[in-house]
Amino acid sequence: MADGDDRQATFGSDGSLETDTTPDATGDNDFGEAKEPNETDGGYSRYVVSSLLQKAVRRSDEEIAAWAAWELARSGYAWNLWDRLNLYVVEDLRAGSDVALTIERYEELATERWEPAEWKGRLCAIHAALAAARARSTREASNADAYFSAVAEVRAEAHERDEEPAHDFPVGDLEPEGQFDAIFDGHTGEGARRDRGTHFFKTHGARVGPEGEDDQSARWERLALLLDDETDYSPADLDRALEPVDPEDPWGEPATESGRDYTDETTGADTDTETTEGDADTAPHDDDDSDRSGSLSDFSE
Template sequence: MADGDDRQATFGSDGSLETDTTPDATGENDFGEAKEPNETDGGYSRYVVSSLLQKAVRRSDEEVAAWAAWELARSGYAWNLWDRLNLYVVEDLRAGSEVALTVERYEELATERWEPAEWKGRLCAIHAALAAARARSTREASNADAYFSAVAEVRAEARERGEEPAHDFPVGDLEPEGTFDAVFDGHTGEGARRDRGTRFFKTHGARVGPEGEDDQSARWQRLAMLLDDETDYSPADLDRAVEPVDPEAPWGEPGTSRDGDDEAESDRDDRDADRDESGNSSGSLSDFSS
């Protein structure tokens, strides 16, 4: 939750721990004793239980994750629980996991429809923790962040020394005519200066993959290109626009078809002739209208 960060532990000028225990977290523990600041009902430190929850999610230990979530929720630290769980889905789970939406929904139910420390709220906490623990665990985002940050420092230090960096970003200098030439279409200043218009975008920048377009999407793409009264597309252009990228070389091109490239145009014409001879031309509107 948004206010969770405001309640994290801080240290005073003398090194002592400063805490802000919420009213919901006060009262007695399971032993009938007045709870200390940041103590759970079971007599544990909420910081330790919160750390335990994250490690349990990371290790896919469902029972421990469920208990830690339940302990935080019943002890009045639901704000801490939901703040941590939302962090875990971006720090410890595989990108694209639907668990992020699942956790968000359980939090909404526990905090907006019901009381987070009551029975229904505790069930939501357990469900969310179990969902996170059952999801694919990975530190990929954190590892990528640490790696890219380290490379940024290496590059900066190398530039200061006037040397090539020992490690570089995966895109290198990111210049036209390089590996990532397709990104320099009319949407970029460099692409506009090179007069890379709609044809370049359709045949380079708009390609998808490696699964490629499905039959219906490919049909729509071809028809839209054929019906474009401002740009003329050859059969080879139509094929290239919907050809999936190579999973081993996703930035490679099936052919080099840049506007104004005579050699590429010649190669394309040769392919068109071959297709015409085989009777498989793809340049007719009627071929895609059914």
């Protein structure tokens, strides 16, 4: 449970609001009056200021976000501030943004090195809110969660009626020989039954992209495959392993033939196929050391 989750407002049996105001949030407000439960020093509801903070961050309103963070921090509700900013990280921030780490660091400084309500703690709060407001906001994770959850209900209802769902998950049925055939390697039961071992994984499942490997990584990969004493890779296999995925069709296979056929469902094992036209001189390497050494010389510079 995140800090502050156990401090949310609850209602008693008589309908009255029950709160747990932390000691740091007690005292007088700016007008010299004793603060009510969940009141900030400026006389606002901390629930309203907390909501304002996240909405301001989401709308990239830097000044309002900075003020809301400052108000919560100085009023003794730093736990509410950092809880809200961390919620923003997962609810409203574009995936992969380094702002998540920035906010985490400011929280660490404000709460572990300094006092949250004091000057340095308040500066950390403002910095974190500004960093969040300047980051690219998106509801992509929340939208994806809502969409996938809705589709799950549609699928379940269609299944109950023994009908095809009007909307389905983007992966369909996830069957071998389908769009996502590359996932059925030796790491899965179906792939193991089909004898899809290291060779299949290296030439199908381990491909990256669409940028592909950089020159150094590609050199290492090619040499590692050439030096593999247990698995043979033809030049076409090497090209296939290093071929970046197509950004328009990331699950499609490249035109390069690997010289092996993994679709034999009769035996469930690898079967050798003829090399394609133009690949007559690209037979798989044998274990002859001199031949392997000659191949390596092309990539050792």
